[in-house]
Amino acid sequence: MQVTETLNSGLKREIKVTVPAQDLESRLVARLEDAKDKVRLKGFRPGKVPLSHLRRMYGKSFMAEVVNEILSDSSRSILEERGEKPAMQPEINMTEDEKEAEKVLDGQADFEFSMAYEVIPAIEIKDFSGIKIERPVYDVSDEEVDDQVKRIADSVRTYEDKDGKAEDGDKVTIDYLGKIDGEAFDGGAAEDSDVVIGHNQFIPGFEEQLVGLKAGDEKTIKVKFPDEYAAAHLAGKDAEFDIKVKKVAAAEELVIDDELAKKLGLESADKLREIVRGQLENQFGQMTRQKAKRQLLDALDDQYKFEAPEKLVEAEFQNIWNQVTRDLENAGRTFEDEDTTEEEAREEYQRLAERRVRLGLVLAQIGEEQGVQVSEDEMQRSLIESIQRYPRHQQQEIYDFYRQNPQALANIRAPLFEEKVVDELLSKADVTDKKVSREELMADDEDEAEAEKPKAKAKKKAAPKKKAAKADDAE
Known part of the structure; x- marks a missing residue:
């Protein structure tokens, strides 16, 4: 096998490889010899099939296997011999001319191909003990822990129905229908939707307009979708929501104790x-x-x-x-x-x-x-x-x-x-x-x-x- 470097520029390399026809032939004969003792053909005793007959039947397919082995093995061995690490799998190029390919498979021509690749550059690692880093560290305060505990407790808070008007912190159950320019839009309607005033689960300005409403009330709420709203067809648009209040419920007192912890699956x-x-x-x-x-x-x-x-x-x-x-x-x-x-x-x-x-x-x-x-x-x-x-x-x-x-x-x-x-x-x-x-x-x-x-x-x-x-x- 003859290996010739045809390009060495910066990180780019190209290698031309020529495998003589006689080398292909010797590999093919070895494969045929190996197959001779294994193949079973009608009319021939095991191990007695003539090589010439095997060549006629399997020559081209075996030669194709030989070529694929050469491509795989030689690419790896060439890189190892050159001491190079390719950045990506080398690009293999060989003839696309069917007649030339047929000659190679028939053992009548040398097999030629080229490898094009980029090498990973040599990197000399420097002493990194001198790298200076100022690591910002924050100590979590007791107040932050308490605030987060309260938010968790609020997620399992219970509510009691009430007859009065909705206030901040109350849960309001509503039906609503959203419209833009008088037309209902997809995703803008729901029934029996629970809204806790102050939790900011809806777009800005929505929850605040529920304050003062009571069960049975109806109202049209006017809001504007944020400019950065996820649904592009709604972003920045003025909208109206027809609201019907089904019921209002007041939150029960929030108590952080062992009983609450047990509701969350913890012991205290x-x-x-x-x-x-x-x-x-x-x-x-x-x-x-x-x-x-x-x-x-x-x-x-x-x-x-x-x-x-x-x-x-x-x-x-x-x-x-x-x-x-x-x-x-x-x-x-x-x-x-x-x-x-x-x-x-x-x-x-x-x-x-x-x-x-x-x-x-x-x-x-x-x-x-x-x-x-x-x-x-x-x-x-x-x-x-x-x-x-x-x-x-x-x-x-x-x-x-x-x-x-x-x-x-x-x-x-x-x-x-x-x-x-x-x-x-x-x-x-x-x-x-x-x-x-x-x-x-x-x-x-x-x-x-x-x-x-x-x-x-x-x-x-x-x-x-x-x-x-x-x-x-x-x-």
Whole structure:
């Protein structure tokens, strides 16, 4: 087999491979010899079928198998011999001329093909103990725990029917019919709907207009849907709701005690508070970690500047772009609605794709050098969590798909591996904790969350560079 490098430019490589016809012939003969003792043909005793007869019957199909083996084995061996890691599966090109292909299968011509691929660049990992991170830490207060306990208790609160007018905190049972420009709209009608005044479950201005109504009253409520309302056909529209009050019920006194805790399946009010505190600390802890991770990845982004494989960047950009355009379409919006243009959005997401790929390669290299591993148990837990998002009747099918599809499993492993590498880096970086208020911890959290998952929507024209720079999803 003759191997010739025909392109070596930057990260791009092309290799031409020629397998002489005599090599193909020797492989074919070996396969025919092996089949001779196994094949059963009418008129021949076992093991006595002439090779010439086997060649006439199976020559081309066996040669096709030989060619496929060469493609698979040689691609891997060539890369190993060259000491190169391809960024993606090499692209194999061979003749599309049927006559030439027939000659190869008949053993009358050399088999030639080429491999085109990009290599993963050599990355020299720098000392990351010097990375400085200021980790914002927030201590959950007793008052926050009490407020959350009250909200939980309110969710199981009981109500007693009353004859008087509805007040703030009362539960009002209503029938309603929503209209825009005098026409009823889909999803705008319901019967026996319970509305607790002050819970803000309906669009702004709706619940407040129920105050003062009593059972049997009818009223037309006028409201305006928010400009950012999820249903694009209703967003920003003025609407009227014809209301009929069925009954009004007052909330019973809210008492936080062991009896309430038992309604929630817990043994005591103290246990309820303990669980709530743990949930809040975990919630704010995730925010803390996310901000620390963002600082870490920003530091790595500053440290490592290298050419990223073009094909990987293309694939990452396409993933982002498909999500962006799909989300805009679902919301009934355009790039102009997001104060940008398609060209500007493409430029921004291209930069983001390049950053993601570079950081992904850096994290992969660090993980490899630090011996980071994702255990089978961790994979199994994550796989089960993913499957549980699907309807129960589909879960076994989804599970089988993942277990039989290495690439799908790789998509489960990638975020687990990334988080473990981040943990490894944070354990060795120069991390200083800084006590902050709740407001400080959550400041700009919406913008930063948008930057972390930039696929959600197109960016505002005023801040694309800032948001793209913060994005920290390095998958």
